[in-house]
Amino acid sequence: MLNSLWLETAYPRTELPALKEDVTCDVCIIGGGLSGLTAAYLLAKTGKHVVLLEKDRILEGASGNNTGKLTTQHDIIYAELIKKHGADAARLYYRTNDEAIRFAESIAAGDELRTSQSVLYASTADGLQQIENETAAYQEIGIHGDRKLNSELPIDILGTLTIHDQAQLHPVRFGQHLCELAMKEGAGIHEKSDVRSMDLKDKSLELASGAVVRFNELILCTHYPIEAIRGLNVLKLEVKRSYVVSAPADMPLQNQYLSTDQKKRSIRTAFIDGRPHFMLGGEGHVAGSTGDTDERYSRLAQELQTVYNLGGPAHQWSAQDPTAPDCIPYAGPISDSMPYVHICTGFRKWGMSNSLAAARIITDVITGTKNPAISLYAPDRTGFGSLLFQALKTTGYVAKEFTTGHVQRTDTPICTHMGCRTRWNKADETWDCPCHGSRFRKDGTVLEGPAVRPLDLSE
Template structure:
């Protein structure tokens, strides 16, 4: 049951080799999800010699556990961006993500993507007020959409805000096509190639199997950076977890939906090989902060039964994603002192369009092309105040969890990242760290970082 619909219905897997020997490249990319493969495709096409290192199988984690929405409608974001960064920066964010939507549409085949509207919906007066403000931001930026009070959903909404002509994809099938495009352009993709050590000064990556990769530029696309560097990126990222259930349905919805109220849900359908599936996502919480996560799946399954009349759940899975203090991803040079080290992270659950947009930013930074989004996404854009507040928030949580972990959860294994006590996640049967979001399989092996070593069980 706990299996992603996408992993269960992808194309037959291409086999990529394990990295062996001593290798050299222009750009080494650590992480074989959408961020890493999209960047590899763009850089290889631009003439760079690219190596991608994935510790397991490409697209096996975050990408294949997403909702599969490729859209520039990232919840309520544009009114906030205008207030924080100004109108032109908000327009730049929209244009970068809308280019990502168009690029995905050009890449995908019919069984991998479907064009439709993305729609935010509100069921409360406060939600409607927020949508009105967002609609005003749409009009200022020039986003094509509509503010309405009815949808096709089987429950009453107070208001809804659409963004026209967006996209939904089968993220694994789409990713598999993108990986072939990257390889055809010359990128070398390696699986089962876990990193053991990185020497930024010598520009060498060492793998667990003894292989070493010498690089000119290094990009960390690991969903969560492997290490906290000088500007404390580990402390600047809050990690959130959400849950998804899917069931076979009779028809597909015309559009895809996201609620803006506190307890609202993400809703879409997917037609896979002639069979429609209905997917509902939500029940969010901070990563590692809940043990009985089976309740989260049950809550979503009940919504499917009550609102859609669907009771036979075919798949259920969960996902997590880091969030930056200002909700804009960190894509670019991690610090001015290390101009050859880049990160791509903090997508706030919008990593499909964000990764495609980010791949253009990384390409243009490395090849010296102009791109108006470079400054907006720059990891060093946030001031000291934002860094400090987020650092206190997450570090305070870490300190509390360390104390609680060793007094309450004495028998729980210790996270191999920074020593927090993990929590057993009964719903997913994983050990989850509440401090920085590391996750471990039942046998103790690493499922998601920043931890790199397995638990001692």
């Protein structure tokens, strides 16, 4: 499997103890990414007894395989939010994510965080029109967007839209530091602690080790919620995958860039121990929809050489992220019938700020603290119209994949989540499920959910 720049340059890693004894806690968190670790830290600070369970190692999922952009500029988002939710909601989304950036700045140490500017750029007339629409949205809700042409890139650009005072993270080092802070506040963080069964009515979990965890509140920070079928959240999330390549470079960009054109590209420089690393991302697609992922990396690697005059990539990695139908993540109680079970997902590839924001929101729900973003991010906010549309689109695709997968890919393992045939991902050496985004290692063990059981490779 390919390794990310962030994971290879992490602080020295010490394996955290697996949970092997029964425990009772105020809050149990499943998932050791940034959202789970942030929630553990914030809740432990309030005096809650927190237990976090990670089935593998912390920060090795989406949090360790992204671009590390910590920004409020989430592609062309504010014009869309105004259309779907109104100006007040769009303004609140911006403020919530801006607060997440300031929170990260307040606790980051060393080179874990670096100030930057975020730049949307267009190289086509269609892309420029999107920038103009987004500029109008910025003006309506009070975001300062600088339209002065701002680019250090060796490509033709028609226009840019810049937000100042943004940030970049080394997400793994920052997450490791966050983990230490959480443990200092009394949180129990456990790796290699795989949840095998849940009894949500009894408020208990059983681990693969046989240990039982009893809780008052449960937070699922598992990317695609294990219990997503409850409340039909499984029908509200579409999972997309994207790719990143990186190479050492003597071109330290001051800005971080995202194209608005149909050919999406994400560009930034990471500074690690004083050395710049150029990063180029893109080539997104619906998770599990293609097996020939080598070509995705190849196209990005070719651009490194032909456009940016760099050598071949020293690191290359990919990640996937669910998207809610109305563009706003889900953070909070999964349903009215179980207000003590919370989900944290749907970050739409902008999990650096949204994961921190979601953890704050869920913390405020649990502690009864007033937060206007609670209703904005509420999982039950999605109306019937958008749910029906996404359900028809997503389940239609799932039904197609279920049928054609069993007919055309009879030699591939069956996903243990809902029975779809997986597809071999040649570049990452994983079995990927095109139905709901589950991923399995070469040996069949679960890499990413919603599946919790390994593949049967003997079929």
